[in-house]
Amino acid sequence: PTNEAEVEVFSVPSYACQRRTTLENRNTVLTDALSLLAENAELSAEEGRGVAFRRAAAVLKVLPEPVTDMTQLRGLPCLGEHSLRVIKDILENGASSEVESTKQSERFKALKVLTGVFGVGAKTADRWIREGIHDLQQLKDSRQTLNRAQRAGLEHYDDINQPVSKAEADAIGEIVEEAVASVLPGAQVTLIGGFRRGKLSGHDVDFLITHPEEGREVGLMPKIVSWLESQGFLLYQKTTRNSYLESDDGPARPCSNMDRFERCFSVFKLDEDEKRRAGQTQSHHASAEDGGLKPWRAVRVDLVVSPISQFAFALLGWTGSKLFERELRRWAGHEKTMSLSSHALYDNTQRTYLRATSEEEIFAHLGLDYIPPSERNA
Ligand code: TTP
Ligand code: MN
Ligand code: MN
Structure with missing residues (x-):
């Protein structure tokens, strides 16, 4: 044993599929802020920025205690300049000016309301906003032709936007x-x-x-x-x-x-x-x-x-979270030269499909420790 004081370094692997992310999150203030910026980016066709914010939030989700000082973040992966600026703002001022102004912005509010209609994506919402439609009343009053999904989405708007409980599931x-x-x-x-990941x-x-x-x-x-x-x-x-x-x-x-x-x-x-x-x-x-x-x-x-024959791949691909899935595919491609989908796993080097009848086997093929569904909440 050494006499020197050991500095405890909390190390976080860089791919979300290498980490155990439960629903317990000690940094919800920070992760909510970053998730909102991710959502805004996704709704604005800025997918890359969206993923960057999602990855940053996912790293904070696995920290064992609330972040109170920027020095605690040293050496952590996936925290880009922009995310660090947002975190610093919150730690120093109690809130991020960028997050607050995004929340208040008419465009973000309109995008949220309109994409809350089942069948309406960011593209359609953006087009409607450019045509002056910002809320459901304006949508109903407009002469927009809605498809069958959107008509159902509008009709059942309140119900569909009310969370589904486990009992209802x-x-x-x-x-x-x-x-x-x-x-x-x-x-x-x-x-x-x-719900398979244990969400309530x-x-x-x-x-x-x-x-x-x-x-x-x-x-x-x-x-x-x-x-x-x-x-x-x-x-x-x-x-x-x-x-x-x-x-x-x-x-x-x-x-x-x-x-x-x-x-x-x-x-x-x-x-x-x-x-x-x-x-x-x-x-x-x-x-x-x-x-x-x-x-x-x-x-x-x-x-x-x-x-x-594809059940294990479908199960893994549909259990989520969305970021966990994205990270699994990125790991497969970048670290293993394999292609993972919800149908199959292909080894591009051996030029062969890797069979699996369980999720455990797929993780093993990928050279990853098995992560159960309840720990895929990245
Ligand atoms: P969702 O139902 O969108 O998300 P979720 O169940 O994780 O969260 P929520 O509680 O908000 O419903 O998607 C579930 C999984 O399905 C997700 O991991 C990705 C996968 N999926 C596909 O594989 N293909 C698709 O086209 C879609 C929409 C989802
Ligand atoms: Mn779902
Ligand atoms: Mn779904």
Whole structure:
């Protein structure tokens, strides 16, 4: 043992997929600020800046204690000049002037409100703002033609922008289980997305569906959707069929982050009754008896169907967080010369696909310690 005082250096690996990020965050003031700047960048078609802010926030999320002094940040990865300036401002003045002015800006407020309409992305919102539309009333008054998704988004705006609780996610899960069991006995339903990572609320509920016998899952989504529709559970749905095999970029070159599974973007009608039947306690949501308010709420639900041979990749790719996924792909490409998608893992050196039947195997192929879902909250 040495007599010299040891300086404790907290070391953080630079890729988020090398780190364990739980939901416990001692630096929410800082990470909220950086996340807001990330969101503003993403809404303004500045993806690079958005990712930089997301990476900086993710590093702060794993620190074991609140940051109180800039010296604590020495040697940490992913903290660029801009992020450091924001952090310094908050530590010294209690708030970041850039974050505060962004929050107040008419443009940011309008982008938030308009992209809060399901089916409206940053591009559309930007075009509307340039045409003088800044809020929902102006959108309704304008003669803009809305597509089916946007009409549903506008109609159920308040519900869709109200967080979904775990209890509500479980109630939706029971409905999806029933639908799947009715149309293809033996098919399996897995809760994915934020709820699989242990989040207590989310903006939607995500499910991955497969069947243990390869091929049995083909054509499954339209059957599930028909069953749900016949039971009155769907306010909106759009199913896109699997285009994996016919795509020409192939699994080795996942050109976009969008995968090509058969999937369904939907808006569920969740009855308070349904929630009670699922064994949950009564929510704050008004029931029909206490004031004439509607006894149901709209909930955004994403369904994905994958063949069993790709299940582990789909599970890993759809559990998130979005930054964790991005970092996994960056690690694969930059550190391992591999291409990872929600369908497959390809080794560009050996020119071969690496098989996996579990997430653990995929981490092992990538030379990474296994990180469980609850620690992927980067
Ligand atoms: P989201 O449902 O958007 O996010 P989330 O579940 O992590 O958070 P929230 O609580 O706000 O719903 O996406 C879930 C995962 O699905 C995310 O890790 C990325 C993945 N995904 C794809 O693989 N392809 C896609 O096209 C989309 C939209 C998401
Ligand atoms: Mn989700
Ligand atoms: Mn989703």
